[in-house]
Amino acid sequence: MSAKIGLKYIGPKKIFPTAIEIENAIEKKLTLTAADAQIDFIKLVSNWKDKVVFTIKTLPMERQVGTSNRIFKFVSQGTPVRYAYMSTDFMAKTKPGSLTSGSGAGRKWGVNVNNPRPGIKARDFDKQIAEKYQKKFGPAIQKELSRLFK
Numbered sequence: 001m002s003a004k005i006g007l008k009y010i011g012p013k014k015i016f017p018t019a020i021e022i023e024n025a026i027e028k029k030l031t032l033t034a035a036d037a038q039i040d041f042i043k044l045v046s047n048w049k050d051k052v053v054f055t056i057k058t059l060p061m062e063r064q065v066g067t068s069n070r071i072f073k074f075v076s077q078g079t080p081v082r083y084a085y086m087s088t089d090f091m092a093k094t095k096p097g098s099l100t101s102g103s104g105a106g107r108k109w110g111v112n113v114n115n116p117r118p119g120i121k122a123r124d125f126d127k128q129i130a131e132k133y134q135k136k137f138g139p140a141i142q143k144e145l146s147r148l149f150k
Helices: 019-044 070-077 125-148
Strands: 055-059 062-066 084-086 108-111
Touching: 019 055, 019 062, 019 125, 070 125
Parallel strands: none
Antiparallel strands: 055 062, 084 108
């Protein structure tokens, strides 16, 4: 008389996620994070007269949110000099170090290239938004990768 003994594996179906699964998880988080950053940029300029369009450029393992709008560039990066003359009641809509945009006041009176004025103080919108999402991205990726390794 013979006896049959069978063994059945009852552990997890896969031990580790594949490199493609890890890459896809990171790419997905990058896309979601870029979309959130794009929303922050859009909110920032929502009350500007000059309409600013922000696009997301997708590269392998990288997302870039940006605009080609010159006025946004001048305000965000600052300028060494300014040739525009503003009305006496002028108040900027934005302030350095802030990601909000107020109502502002006044208007541009004119431009005189022969009499430069002090430049625009950089608001560094792109740096502020990048820092905001870089702080969030690490923990978000860690959470997503932990889910994959369960």
